[in-house]
Amino acid sequence: MATSTPQTSPVGGLRERKKQRTRDALIRAALELFTEQGYEETTVDEIAEAVDVSQRTYFRYFANKEDVAFAVQEMVEARFLEELTARPAAEDPLTALRSAVMVAWDDIGSAIESVIPVELHMRTYRMIESTPTLVASHLRRSSELEERIAGLIARREGLDVEADPRPRVLVAAFCGVMRVAGKVWGEGPDCSVASIRELTQSYLDHIQPAIGGDWRSAR
Amino acid sequence: MATSTPQTSPVGGLRERKKQRTRDALIRAALELFTEQGYEETTVDEIAEAVDVSQRTYFRYFANKEDVAFAVQEMVEARFLEELTARPAAEDPLTALRSAVMVAWDDIGSAIESVIPVELHMRTYRMIESTPTLVASHLRRSSELEERIAGLIARREGLDVEADPRPRVLVAAFCGVMRVAGKVWGEGPDCSVASIRELTQSYLDHIQPAIGGDWRSAR
């Protein structure tokens, strides 16, 4: 038997996997509690207790009480940014953004499911929107993300973000549409990943002709 | 001697004036400490102690630690909204917004000075921009204000905010410009009220032709 080499399975050693499990469990428990009884009404102690770890351990996984609420969003965003930087340079900015979103949604579906059911993710979305503290963080996070995306777009096109306003404007419009799509999805009854994919697609179709001009050819 | 009616001076009785003085003192002390040593590094106890009141009293004037940082902004906003609702119905939306801002800046200058020096207000502005927690609140406050303004504009024009997107779009553009103007002012060297007034004016000149169409006449 291959006892000496215990399969070097998909992800690292026992330690890594255990950590991942604890983290996922904390997210699941937190979102369940938040959506069940409200964010303010839930204490970090409750979350920790539900996963059977100490409060201190919770704070070693998440910097504060809010962060756990955005853990899934962070996964999606990271996946999106990764995909965006990988898009071929030939694509025009809006197409690159659009493609990146689509790819991100595609393989994030399974990634999310491995942590929490999509339905819980949607409830979380609604919970965030109706909790002032979380709305504030959400807006801040969004503006930071926008800034990073604008930087990437400018880089692709060889522009200076500070000098040329077009990257920021395009990204602002794009993110605005994404935000609306997310909001509509959150309010609707269909919580499948497919539905938000389609929603995004149709919304983006509207701005494509409006702001999707070519930045490089002279015209 | 008119002992019985001790002059019923400018503002209410002794009680009122005393309260106002305590409030102003708290704002001054807080902003001074925040800008001096940083927001996170300042405790509510320090603020209270600087004004020689108990911590409990601070929390009777401000709901939380953040709120005191936005006290001056709130004055400006309140003045602006007041002025906006008072604008003649004949004015088109963008003109009304523009005029309201100008009037608000005019008599807010003196109002601010009575509480804190403008220079401190500017330092506060910068401090907010560089403090994540406060950036978050600031964004949330801004979005709430935008929503209220959009409601007022829709009301003026007899439109339904939910059905017609134009009020929200106009207000978004307007507030976007205001935000940029504020940011530029905060970074610049001139901290006079006159400078932000002019800045705002010139920035607004740029969007007027772009989005300042007539909504009522058929065109």
Place this chain on the structure above:
DNA sequence: TTGTCAATTGTCAGACGCTGACATTAGCCT
């Protein structure tokens, strides 16, 4: 297998934000 090393976790103490309850003080009004 066993022992060493390093990472993970638990426990404890404490700072800080914030709130309810109750006593005390101080302006207001007759």
Place this chain on the structure above:
DNA sequence: AGGCTAATGTCAGCGTCTGACAATTGACAA
């Protein structure tokens, strides 16, 4: 002057978050 009420202080306590140290547990080599 004296009662009424609003403003303040004091106290106790909950919840978030952090540093320090000890205990546990996986990793890796002898």
